[in-house]
Amino acid sequence: MILYFVKKNLLISDNPLSTIMSFSIIKIPEVLLMTAIVIVLLLSLSVMVMFLVWFERRLLAFIQDRQGPNRVGPQGILQSLADGIKLFFKESIIPAKADRPLFFLAPVLVFVPAAMSFAVFPVNKDLSAINLNVGLLYLFSLSSVGAMGILLAGWSSNNKYSLLGALRLVAKNISYEIPLVLSTLGVVMITGSLNLLTIISGQTNLWFIFLQPIGFLIYLISAIAEINRSPFDLVEAESELIGGFHTEYSGFMFALFFFAEYVNTVVISIIASILFLGGPQGPLLPGIVWLIIKAYGFIVIIMWIRGTLVRFRIDQLLHFCWKRLVPLALLNLAFTALGITIWQNI
Amino acid sequence: MNIPEFKNLQNISRQFPNAQWLGFLPAGEGFIIPPGEYHRLCETLKHDYGFTYLSCLTATDRIAKNEFELAVHLENLDKNEIIWIKVPIDRKYAEVQTITDLWSAADYLERETYDMFGIIFRGHQNLSRILSPENETTHPLRKDFTKAHNMEYGREIMQKLIQKKKPPDLSLTC
Amino acid sequence: MITTVEGETVKKIEPVLGYLHRGFEKLGEYKLYKSGLPLTDRMDYLASIFNNHVYSLAVEKLCKIEVPLRAKYIRVLVCELDRIASHAIGIGAFLQDLGNPTPFVYMFRDREEVYELFEEICGARQLYSYIRPGGVLLDLTAGFESRTEKFCQKMDKFLEEYNDLLDNNEIFQLRTKNIGAISGEKALNYSLSGPNLRASGISKDLRKDSPCEIYDRLDFDTCTEEAGDVWSRYKVRMNEIRQSMRIIQQILGNIPGGNYLNQTPAVLTPSPGEVYTSVESPRGQLGIYMVSDGSEKPYRYKIRPPSFLAVGALNEMIKNEKIADAIAILGSIDIVLGEVDR
DSSP states (O other): OHHHHHHHHHOOOSOHHHHHHHTSSOOHHHHHHHHHHHHHHHHHHHHHHHHHHHHHHHHHHHHTTSOOSOSSSGGGTTHHHHHHHHHHHSOOOOOTTSOHHHHHHHHHHHHHHHHHGGGGOEEETTEESSOOTTHHHHHHHHHHHHHHHHHHHHHHTTOHHHHHHHHHHHHHHHHHHHHHHHHHHHHHHHHOOOOHHHHHHTTSSSOHHHHOHHHHHHHHHHHHHHTTOTTSGGGGOHHHHTTGGGTTOOTHHHHHHHHHHHHHHHHHHHHHHHHHSOSSOOSSSOHHHHHHHHHHHHHHHHHHHHHHOOOOOHHHHHHHIIIIIHHHHHHHHHHHHHHHHHHHHO | OBOOOHHHHHHHHHHOTTOEEEEEETTEEEEEOOHHHHHHHHHHHHHTSOOOEEEEEEEEEETTTTEEEEEEEEEETTTTEEEEEEEEEESSSOEEEOOTTTOTTHHHHHHHHHHHHOOEEETOTTOOOSSSOTTOOSOTTSTTOOHHHHHHHHHHHHHHHHHTTOOOOTTTOO | OEEEEETTEEEEEEOOOOTTOOOHHHHHTTSOTTTTHHHHHTTSTTSHHHHHHHHHHHHHHHHTOOOOHHHHHHHHHHHHHHHHHHHHHHHHHHHHHHTOOHHHHHHHHHHHHHHHHHHHHHSOSSOOOOEETTEESSOOOTTHHHHHHHHHHHHHHHHHHHIIIIITOHHHHHHHTTSSOOOHHHHHHTTOOTHHHHTTTOOOOHHHHSOOTTGGGOOOOOOOOSSOSHHHHHHHHHHHHHHHHHHHHHHTTOOOOSOSBOOOOSSOOOOSEEEEEEEEETTEEEEEEEEEOSSSSOSEEEEEOHHHHHHHTHHHHHTTOBHHHHHHHHHHTOOOHHHHHO
């Protein structure tokens, strides 16, 4: 979170284009500063992911009536650090017939968009690292790039199980993007803007979850489907496809996929709390703390669902999306439009 | 499980004059029948006498009499009866007709018997090894397959591979 | 399993067996009748008391050994306990394959209770060698019956939990209903038995049809379902756990006193002959065909494994289903590879 304050100092204007143009004359201190920022970002993401991994394992263990990791460090909190160090030093075994450039590119394409989403998240009611007018569109387009990364991983591994996982993923992601976007369009219609800060300031009196309950539920389901979490984790279904798209990956590249999954979980939780629960707003505590509390509420719900439900099958998944979620989302839009017209005419 | 009705057994023994009817054993009642009429007897038992359930199909190596003894246990689930059929098969040219056309369960059971004894079932769609590796050449449950035999056999394989200067394929040594 | 796929649909499946083949049938020919008993444990290692039971029954029939009444009651008691444990792990593993790791861990919690009960009476948690020709190895300890009673009450509550978690879950029903259906006739043709057969509508239970020990004095239902699909098999197993608990409740408190083992010589030499007996194991009809030639070692014995024949029927069940369903069906027939390969 230090990141945000550093970036605030670096912010020149609201317009991203002018920011980039101001860097066209390469100034060495600026480049060094940007590198330092990137390193800080990666470190803070790593710490966050490590905490989340430990948290998930303890939470699932609690649901399943057993302990979780509780040996390494106080209450087992250093367990993920130990796992991360192990993965970092493991040999990256690359299959002989794998498509090398794509093989190396794929984890990057999955991890970077997830990390890039943090640029637009607001820290406070009127402060975010980059204030994009099309913030919401930016976030959804990043998730599409992530899907492409997984497809590349499955293809370049030259392994039929990976390919099967990647194909399932393409079908699933393309399908679920529709209800994902449609469900948030209701919020956009109410506020009239894609800018995240505007959406937050629109919720000072009433959170959108009360105005858009169906939209909220559809968003939650589609978002869990997009990030390949249970019960939609057929892409990496261990019992069926060994590892799906990450079967052939080991060592650091596998760690990147692992990171990306958790970072994605945090990203959609934060988006959910910004869009529907009012984001960083609340009575006593500073905004950022409220954002974290709300995001963790969603993270707990996502992990809870993982421990409870059985996996879907791919055609049942697509059936569920196209025949249930999309019509529901469209109906939601229609009612929202109706509601707005009535409200405006009162 | 009960023994089959006496009059049914009498009828069967009349229909198959070559069958030897044995009874009052711990194993119950049953027939010893030559291989030629084995399939016909199974068919009759299945269609006419209601023995529609195949319980077990296996063989025993009677090396003293120089034959294999194929043992088939059939059950009549409605009347709760069990009957056995034993077929003596020549040890050197071990061949008998398959009963997979009557019971699909015989598929796997006959494959296992072939694997372990070397009895060839004529008419079986896919008579291949099931429990031993594919390239196995011996039949383990025969009485002349002893431990010493196995070790000698393993030693032979190793010698051949060493002569060919190939690293031993571990799937062959079992 | 070598699967021939067209898109996501399975066209043909060929199980490749034999990776766990340890040659028990050949090994058994080199062991004395009583010494060969611990070998049988290792075949169906998740419900090992039934292997011991069927072997002991065969030896008793060949050698004409009587079993005291107390031993018969104890045998039924431990068999039903093991049936509960085996169904627990069967259902738990099946659900884990479907994607939900939680019931697997819950089932192990229940299985742990059974392990502790067994550890009291025979010292072993899993491979018991408890049922011997002539009776059982050791007598029940003091307080065993009250602990078993407490276990039954706990298991009742756990079963309610499972029903809540799973039965009304729409995703679970979508994954299991109308998947891998096999009709009653085909099931008979493939010689399926036990819960797999009862789920297809054919109500045959060896405990009722040819009762060994004291099953004819006990009152329990045969659990049958009509559809023959994955859901039915799951339901049959859940119901059978309840019926086993019912049997245990009837036995507890009614075990007669007396001898628990009829002592027999260490080296048994039956007269030449052969026998085929079977018991109802949690996987189906577990049979044994034992041939003796008058010497102190069996001339031949063959175990008729229910899981082996269930694997044979897999191709029939999985044809034209999706890959994900193939996993669900494989989990639902509840095979143990130790038994399939021996």
